[in-house]
Amino acid sequence: MCAKVLVAEDDPRQAEVVRRYLVAEGHETLVVHDGRAALDEARRWQPGLLVLDVMMPRLDGLRVCRTLREESDVLVLMLTARAAEDDLLLGLELGADDYLTKPYSPRELMARVRTLLRRSSRPAPSPAGTRERRIGRVTVDPARHRVSVEDAEVECTRGEFAILAAMAGQPDRVFTRAQLLHHTRGIDRSSTERTIDMHVLNLRRKIETDPQRPVQLLTVYGVGYKLSAGPPTGDAS
Structure with missing residues (x-):
């Protein structure tokens, strides 16, 4: 399925590689290079998925994720060079839907994107019953x-x-x-x-x-x- 994907990556070359792969699969793609722009464009453009680098200028990805999760249900795929368990736990605790550690291959990134979009298009199974x-x-x-x-x-x-x-x-x-x-x-x-x-x-x-x-x-x-x-x-x- 095609979607609006916002890419927040401060490395212009890496961001361009990601953009080309997303466009090749039919996604409408917008790229920003700092956390403040990511937050502003996510609010304005209302993407279905945010590919979010953790280490960015002005506002880091963790703060962006925390703020957006209070405002919307946008899917968040977090990119991090910090593979320590506590860092990954924090990203998920803040509401990221998945994470990918750097360095990564563009093909693996696209597989994660497809997985998130495919799963989100189907309603999650309801818990067994609604009683406490x-x-x-x-x-x-x-x-x-x-x-x-x-x-x-x-x-x-x-x-x-x-x-x-x-x-x-x-x-x-x-x-x-x-x-x-x-x-x-x-x-x-x-x-x-x-x-x-x-x-x-x-x-x-x-x-x-x-x-x-x-x-x-x-x-x-x-x-x-x-x-x-x-x-x-x-x-x-």
């Missing part, structure tokens, strides 16, 4: 899009909530990464399954007492993840 579900210390309310831990509300991104709501609907079921990816934006078997791992790490920081020793959002090695009630209240973990 309490799993151990965690309560998920699909109707109000709300998550709380022992009655204290926790802020979750769209992707995090979709994952948690899917698992809360079927406690103790093991979900593969591909199945959880299906619940975030639709079905597509692409290389973005790593994004699920990042969402899970962020969720553990929010719902687990000790994220390094999770007792509810558990890894099933070689398969995926599951949400369990955890040990009885007061039991040592």
Whole structure:
């Protein structure tokens, strides 16, 4: 599918390469070279997808992503040279839909673009039921899009909530990464399954007492993840 794509990249040569690939696939493309321009054009032009470099002058990509996520549901594909786990987690925490670390090949970038646009064109699967579900210390309310831990509300991104709501609907079921990816934006078997791992790490920081020793959002090695009630209240973990 063709879309309006805004490219925010401060390297003119790299930006031109990306623009040519996008245009070749039929996308209407606009390029800017700093964060302030990215924010202004995203508001004015209303793109369907923003390809956003993190390190930019005037306003960095993280601040652009944070601001836009408060205003719109534009898809954000973040480009970063900082591959440290904390940097990637922060990008997803701020609402990025996917990320790609530099250096990258234009073909890989275009594969990510196609995946995001394809998934976004299909409605995400609804969580099993809309009633509130309490799993151990965690309560998920699909109707109000709300998550709380022992009655204290926790802020979750769209992707995090979709994952948690899917698992809360079927406690103790093991979900593969591909199945959880299906619940975030639709079905597509692409290389973005790593994004699920990042969402899970962020969720553990929010719902687990000790994220390094999770007792509810558990890894099933070689398969995926599951949400369990955890040990009885007061039991040592």
